[in-house]
Amino acid sequence: GDSVTQMEGPVTLSEEAFLTINCTYTATGYPSLFWYVQYPGEGLQLLLKATKADDKGSNKGFEATYRKETTSFHLEKGSVQVSDSAVYFCALSRGGNTDKLIFGTGTRLQVFP
Amino acid sequence: GAGVSQSPSNKVTEKGKDVELRCDPISGHTALYWYRQSLGQGLEFLIYFQGNSAPDKSGLPSDRFSAERTGGSVSTLTIQRTQQEDSAVYLCASRPGIQETQYFGPGTRLLVL
Numbered sequence: 001g002d003s004v005t006q007m008e009g010p011v012t013l014s015e016e017a018f019l020t021i022n023c024t025y026t027a028t029g030y031p032s033l034f035w036y037v038q039y040p041g042e043g044l045q046l047l048l049k050a051t052k053a054d055d056k057g058s059n060k061g062f063e064a065t066y067r068k069e070t071t072s073f074h075l076e077k078g079s080v081q082v083s084d085s086a087v088y089f090c091a092l093s094r095g096g097n098t099d100k101l102i103f104g105t106g107t108r109l110q111v112f113p
Numbered sequence: 114g115a116g117v118s119q120s121p122s123n124k125v126t127e128k129g130k131d132v133e134l135r136c137d138p139i140s141g142h143t144a145l146y147w148y149r150q151s152l153g154q155g156l157e158f159l160i161y162f163q164g165n166s167a168p169d170k171s172g173l174p175s176d177r178f179s180a181e182r183t184g185g186s187v188s189t190l191t192i193q194r195t196q197q198e199d200s201a202v203y204l205c206a207s208r209p210g211i212q213e214t215q216y217f218g219p220g221t222r223l224l225v226l
Contacts, residue, residue: 001189036217042218043218044206044217045217046214046215049214097160098163099208100158100169101146101148101158101206101215102158103155103156103157105155
């Protein structure tokens with residue numbers, strides 16, 4: 001069945017460091033891909049998404065490119081801030097009637113000053 | 114405007130008791146989802162409602178779990194005879210239409226003693 005695999009955390013970085021969180025997926029067809037973020041004490045928020053191959057989603061300095069050939073959707077940011085500390089979830093949806101989200105296990109990011 | 118709201122925010126119950134969790138979706142959103150976030154299983158889909166269509170219950174883990182959505186708006190997730198493994202954060206999400214972003218509520222944290 002469909003699945004999403006994320007790198008395990010926690011990822012610990014100093015402020016202004018470069019961030020990569022790896023995400024790969026297994027799915028037939030052409031799923032839509034998402035990154036959701038969960039800040040401490042808050043609910044899940046959509047960070048960015050891409051709906052077809054080679055699309056790049058971007059928001060708040062974060063980017064991810066939908067790579068069909070490597071079935072990947074890695075999250076990157078050029079310079080992280082302390083306020084980026086959160087748990088990041090990669091997810092896919094197959095569309096169709098339900099369009100449910102299938103999530104990875106989440107990666108905790110800790111950014112220190 | 115108002116986001117997805119859930120109540121209660123926290124619930125502590127004794128093993129064997131029944132619990133009801135409530136979700137108020139964003140006004141006008143036709144689709145509603147329940148997910149569960151637990152340490153052992155990550156984020157997993159439970160059930161999906163779309164308008165007047167029959168719900169997709171494929172993610173419910175056992176027949177102790179049920180959900181209803183009244184008047185196409187508010188939804189209640191009921192867990193009967195709770196077990197310790199039911200302890201988790203229960204998340205509700207809604208979306209306005211087909212192939213649109215899901216918006217998540219803050220969740221209900223359930224602890225079964």
